[in-house]
Every structure is written in structure tokens, then in C-alpha cells.
Amino acid sequence: MTRQTNRGRAAGVVIALTALMPAVALMSATPSFAAGVPCDSTLSPSEIKAVGISCRLAPATVVRVAEDLEVAVPEPGTVATVQLLRTHGSASPSAASVYRAADGQLALRIDGEAALGSTATAGALNRILAKPEPAGATKTQASLLAAAPAWCGSYTQYAFSGGVWVNSTYPWTYNSKSQPASDALQAIQYGFKFITDDSSACGTDWTAATSDYRGSTTRYTWGTRDNGNVVGWAGFDPGILGATYSWVDGSGFRVEVDIAFNNRVTNWFTGLSGTVPSGRYDLISVATHEAGHGFGLAHYTSSSYPVMYPTLGTGVNKRVKRSGDLTGMGVLY
Numbered sequence: 001m002t003r004q005t006n007r008g009r010a011a012g013v014v015i016a017l018t019a020l021m022p023a024v025a026l027m028s029a030t031p032s033f034a035a036g037v038p039c040d041s042t043l044s045p046s047e048i049k050a051v052g053i054s055c056r057l058a059p060a061t062v063v064r065v066a067e068d069l070e071v072a073v074p075e076p077g078t079v080a081t082v083q084l085l086r087t088h089g090s091a092s093p094s095a096a097s098v099y100r101a102a103d104g105q106l107a108l109r110i111d112g113e114a115a116l117g118s119t120a121t122a123g124a125l126n127r128i129l130a131k132p133e134p135a136g137a138t139k140t141q142a143s144l145l146a147a148a149p150a151w152c153g154s155y156t157q158y159a160f161s162g163g164v165w166v167n168s169t170y171p172w173t174y175n176s177k178s179q180p181a182s183d184a185l186q187a188i189q190y191g192f193k194f195i196t197d198d199s200s201a202c203g204t205d206w207t208a209a210t211s212d213y214r215g216s217t218t219r220y221t222w223g224t225r226d227n228g229n230v231v232g233w234a235g236f237d238p239g240i241l242g243a244t245y246s247w248v249d250g251s252g253f254r255v256e257v258d259i260a261f262n263n264r265v266t267n268w269f270t271g272l273s274g275t276v277p278s279g280r281y282d283l284i285s286v287a288t289h290e291a292g293h294g295f296g297l298a299h300y301t302s303s304s305y306p307v308m309y310p311t312l313g314t315g316v317n318k319r320v321k322r323s324g325d326l327t328g329m330g331v332l333y
């Protein structure tokens, strides 16, 4: 009895939907490119031209900027950014951001170059990633940092990649899988401490930036948005030391950041000693750099003084926030 009643209702719903169909068909007349052929699962920068893409996005499309630099297309309204710290001598691109508009159009920015994509979509990417500096901020820093030694560089040597954390706090978890040594987490925690400290040997610049270590995790989802901020180890080409994956929402907030260090690098130095052995890559230095990305610092390429310079050599201790890194964190938070 009850069943029959339900069946009767279901039939009624089907009839009602059928009656609506002509109206629906009329309304969806022209989503132009969206009705076109599906995109390849891998897009090249040249496919994101001034006019935008002319295909319909596949479910898991990535934009391949270089053989070792790919950005997974994010959910609509957000920007995904990948930043690579390379070993010395590499000239490949070190950062790329992809914005996906609600209509499926994409914009792409490689390093600091002008964004590719339609005027509207590239403009939206630039707006989301723009961070206005408070008036007078750099003036204050100039006087605070004036006495720093030459190797600290200049207080103007910083750049932002876009987006800030709500409450100035970056919460993260650690996945120890394939870590090179049992003290790796300790080294990474020092990196987060050094990037959020108010002062360094290069001066003082107050920052509200805080990192919040929330323990270990077994998540393993680098490059994929899963609402968990995972720091850990992944396998990259030997010329890459670390990678940061960031997602920024339409309001300019950082909503997820994953950081992966290269588990294929066989000569990590994970110790605390300030004297990094020759031929070894200092994990604390790399972690300080990646944590800088985690908070929103971009690569600074015009001078090799800042921690945020996009390459690092062996035997180098670069754990000290330089003048530009201090100012960048102070202005950002």
C-alpha cells in the first residue's frame, strides 16, 4: 500500500521534470567553450593564451609548466601555486600559479611574469594574489634594519606569492614516511621557528606569523587539495630540494599548504650544527625557505642574499632570515 503510493509520487516527479525540459534547454544556450571538446588531462602554457582555453576541463587536469613543474587545476574560484627550491645551476621556472574561474576558464602565472589567460581571468588571478602593503611599512623597516651587515642584503628584497593565513597562523601536520633521518622533524620545526621569529642576526621586525604544529599524520596528498596541511617527503628529480603547494581562496586567504622535501636527495644534513658539512644540503635552511612559502613569501630572484632565493647549494647554512625576509614577514603579518 505504502509502496504503491510512493511509486505514484515518483511517476509524478518524472512527469513534472519532463514538462520542464524545454525551458532548461533554452536557458543553457551558449556556454561557448564549455560545450566544446574536453581538454587533454595535461595543458601546456601555450594552451592558456590571451583568449583563454577553448576546451572543457577534464576532471583532473594539470598544467605542465616544465617537465618537473606541474600545477593541478584547483576548484573554481581558487588559485593553486607550486614553488620549487632547486639546487644551484638550475634555470628552469621555479613557481607557477593557476586560477580557475567559475566558468571553467584558466589563468596561469609563471614566476613573476605577466599572467596568461583571458583579460577577465588573468585579472582575477592578479587580484586574488595581490597583497597591498600598509602605507609606511617599508619606511619603518629601513631604520630598524639599517645597521645589518652586508650579507643581510636590503630590506626591500622580498616578494609575495599571494594570500595570508586567517589569524596569522599556519597549522600543519607531519608525515614521516621516507624521511632521511629520525631528526628530520626537529630540523623542519627549526625552519618554521626561524621564519616566524621576530628577529635574526640581520635585525628585528615584529611579525604576528605563527606556525602551529599539530602532530603526525599518515596523509600523503601533495599537490592535491584535501583540506589538510601536510609537511613531509616525496620523490622529485634530483635538482629539486623541496616544493610548496598553496591554495588561496577568492578572498585572498590561504586555505591549504602542503610542503614536500625530496626523499631522493641522498645527501641531506639534518643536524642542528651551524656548520653544514661540505657536499650536504642543510634541511633546516630548506625548511626555513619552504616555511616562508607556507606563509606567502615568493621567490626573490634579484639578489641571492634572501632565504627566499630560488636555489641553494651544498655546504650552505642559510637559516638566518635576511633583511628582505624579515621585512617580508613583517609586512605580511
Ligand SMILES: [Zn+2]
Pocket (backbone or CB within 6 Å): 083, 084, 085, 289, 290, 293, 299, 309, 310
Ligand atoms: Zn622556493
